[in-house]
Amino acid sequence: MKKTKFFTLIFLFASSIVFGQQNANELLKAAIEKMQSYETIEIVFDYKMQNKTAGINEVKSGNLFLKGNAYNLSIDGHQIICDGKTIWSFFSDNKEVMVSDVDQDEEAITPDKLFTTDFHQFESSFVTVTETKPYKTIELKSDENKDFDKIWLEIDEKKLEIRKFTMYDDNGTAFIYDLKKFQPNVKLTADYFYFDTTKYPDVEVIDMR
Secondary structure, X not given: OHHHHHHXXXXXXXXXXXHXXXXXXXXXXXXXXXXXXXXXXXXXXXXXXXXXXXXXXXXXXXXXXXXXXXXXXXXXXXXXXXXXXXXXXXXXXXXXXXXXXXXXOOOOOOHHHHOOXXXXXXXXXEEOOHHHOOOEEEEEEOOOOOOOOEEXXXXXXXXXXXXXXXXXXXXXXXXXXXXXXXXEOOOOOOOOOXXXXXXXXXXXXXXXX
16 A cells, blocks of 8 residues: 555656646747747846856846847947848947857857747756746756756746746856846837948958858
């Protein structure tokens, strides 16, 4: 009788883990599909880099515009513009712009993938974090990804929107993107994802292609 109860508990525990993983996958998939359905997205966010052991606590604010695999990111005087093929990295203080080709590495987490990638290489599961209510927190882990030990996504279950994105590396550093504003389908001009160097005659162009 005791053995029967023991194996029943083991079965229920294992079933709950599988069920939790399925629900986490379904919620993540639904949120990603909804965000991918928008033509454009505007995101205002706070960026934090934290490592308690090393005494690191950097805080910056930025804004990001997305359209497919194109993006326009501004943070702390640094603007990165990508049309899907070319990246312009503009430093206003130094008056220079670096031009490079898009990295074709599928595992690289770029701004356009930050909130819309399918994370197919990760195993997902729910994490119980009381202070993040009413959001659901999903942990993503992968043996294939060497850049980050794990990723936490906080998702608004009702709106199906990713509200917070935290990446942890193996040194204990957390890279946090906390969304303060999320606006889908904003109107953008055709040249919004292109850096026209002719409009900046005083800027030095460093072509790294």
